[in-house]
Structures are given as structure tokens and as C-alpha cells.
Amino acid sequence: MDPKSQRVKLNDGHFIPALGFGTGAPPEVPKSEAVEVTKFAIEAGFRHIDSAHAYQNEEQVGQAIRSKIADGTVKREDIFYTSKPGETLFPTDENGRPMFDSVDLCRTWEALEKCKDAGLAKSIGVSNFNHKQLDKILNKPGLKYKPVCNQVECHPYLNQSKLLEFCKSHDIVLVAYGALGAQRTLQWVNPNLPFLLEDPVLSAIAKKHKQTPALVALRYQIQRGVVVLAKSYNKKRIKENIQVFDFELTLEDMKAIDGLNSNIRYYDFQQ
Numbered sequence: 001m002d003p004k005s006q007r008v009k010l011n012d013g014h015f016i017p018a019l020g021f022g023t024g025a026p027p028e029v030p031k032s033e034a035v036e037v038t039k040f041a042i043e044a045g046f047r048h049i050d051s052a053h054a055y056q057n058e059e060q061v062g063q064a065i066r067s068k069i070a071d072g073t074v075k076r077e078d079i080f081y082t083s084k085p086g087e088t089l090f091p092t093d094e095n096g097r098p099m100f101d102s103v104d105l106c107r108t109w110e111a112l113e114k115c116k117d118a119g120l121a122k123s124i125g126v127s128n129f130n131h132k133q134l135d136k137i138l139n140k141p142g143l144k145y146k147p148v149c150n151q152v153e154c155h156p157y158l159n160q161s162k163l164l165e166f167c168k169s170h171d172i173v174l175v176a177y178g179a180l181g182a183q184r185t186l187q188w189v190n191p192n193l194p195f196l197l198e199d200p201v202l203s204a205i206a207k208k209h210k211q212t213p214a215l216v217a218l219r220y221q222i223q224r225g226v227v228v229l230a231k232s233y234n235k236k237r238i239k240e241n242i243q244v245f246d247f248e249l250t251l252e253d254m255k256a257i258d259g260l261n262s263n264i265r266y267y268d269f270q271q
Contacts, residue, residue: 010148011171014123020048022231024055031057037233038064045242050229052084106140113144125149131166151175156257157264175227182266205253218244220257
């Protein structure tokens with residue numbers, strides 16, 4: 001990590017800010033709110049904005065970014081914008097259950113390589129890949145570009161230590177979504193799972209450092225070399241989350257949080 005600017009270097013030479021602002025929101029949240037909160041996040045200091053076609057708010061997020069460029073808050077080159085192509089998160093059947101099909105990952109990756117060559121993307125990566133799927137891309141004959149990152153669910157209850165080790169060994173940055181647990185209103189989140197930010201270990205560490213459990217969970221990822229996404233539409237919390245660079249966890253803190261790993265997944269896309 002580049003300590004001066006809180007950025008991580010990607011294997012293609014570009015830099016990604018270590019802290020990102022997640023723009024996804026439950027369907028009941030008006031799309032217009034994405035404009036306001038994204039503008040506020042940029043004003044608060046976020047320079048990494050994470051979105052997706054499936055969020056159905058990229059137009060509003062784009063309006064916010066253009067607005068902050070126009071008023072001189074940032075330049076376009078200051079913003080690292082992540083999108084994820086695809087019409088929907090998953091196609092569904094008549095009962096609303098996700099429908100899965102086999103996909104040729106290598107052909108899909110070749111299409112992304114063409115996007116990069118065409119100047120449609122500066123960096124290309126993957127999401128929700130396990131090490132076998134990453135291996136398939138890395139060992140593909142004629143591979144032109146390696147994935148720069150792999151965005152997966154990652155938090156103290158699912159710390160992805162083996163996948164992180166694999167990614168680091170191949171110079172691929174792990175990007176954590178769901179780093180603060182998950183909003184229980186989302187249709188694919190199991191409401192019976194424990195609430196991460198109420199964990200007594202996180203709470204005790206937060207009290208020791210005079211921080212919030214959310215900031216401790218975010219700081220944990222950054223000190224592991226993981227790029228972390230903080231998703232909130234609450235302005236107080238958005239402003240709070242940018243303070244993750246104002247303190248450090250001790251080695252004992254990190255080990256205690258490592259001990260919380262229990263392979264709990266909040267995001268179950270197959271239910």
C-alpha cells in the first residue's frame with residue numbers, strides 16, 4: 001500500500017484507493033438518493049466508487065460524479081470507478097428463484113480484455129471467483145491481462161484467508177464487499193445470522209481505540225492488504241467511515257479478529 005495516498009497498486013500499474021464507497025441499496029430506496037449520497041461521499045473524501053449495472057443507479061451515481069467534477073471538488077482522474085456488467089444480478093424463474101447456467105469464463109474474460117484494449121476500461125477484474133476459477137483464467141492459453149482484483153464477500157466472520165493468500169501470490173488484489181455484515185432487508189441475506197457489528201470482540205476493540213465496531217471491521221481489512229468497500233446511505237456513517245485511516249489495530253487486535261472467522265456468509269445468492 002502507498003501510505004501517503006492510501007492506495008494499492010494493481011498488477012497493470014494503476015492504483016486503487018484502499019477504501020471504497022459502495023452504492024448498492026435495497027430496491028425500496030429511491031434511486032435519486034444515490035445522487036445525494038455519492039456527492040456527499042466524494043465531499044467526505046471517498047475517491048473509489050463501487051457500482052454495478054444490476055444496482056440500477058449508475059445513471060444517478062454518474063450524475064453525482066460529474067457534479068463534483070464540475071464544481072471543482074475532484075478531477076476525473078481522481079475517481080476510481082468500478083462497474084460490473086450484466087443486465088441483472090441473476091435471471092429468475094417464475095417463482096423469483098435465481099436460475100443458474102454454465103458459463104465459459106475464459107470467453108467472458110477474452111471479452112473483457114477486448115474492452116480494455118478498446119479503452120472502455122482501464123483495469124479489469126472479477127467478482128465472486130474461487131481459487132479454481134481464478135486458476136482457470138490465469139492458465140488460459142493466450143492470456144493477455146491478468147485480473148487485477150477479485151471482489152468477494154469478506155468480513156471478520158468470513159475472512160477468506162486462503163483466498164487472500166492465493167490472490168496475493170498471483171498479484172491480484174482482494175476487494176471486500178459485505179465488510180460490515182449485511183443489510184437484512186436484502187432478499188438474499190439470511191436474517192437469522194448474527195449481527196457482525198454487535199460482536200463483543202469487535203465492540204471491545206472499538207472501545208479500546210475509541211472507535212466504532214464498523215471502523216474496526218474496515219481497518220482490519222486494510223491492514224491485511226484488502227481493499228474494502230463501505231456501503232452506507234447514512235451521511236453520519238459515511239463521514240465516519242473515512243476516518244478508518246486515523247488509527248491502527250495492534251497485532252493482538254488483528255489476531256483476535258482473525259479468531260472470529262466462522263465461515264458465515266451473509267450473501268446467499270442461491271437461496
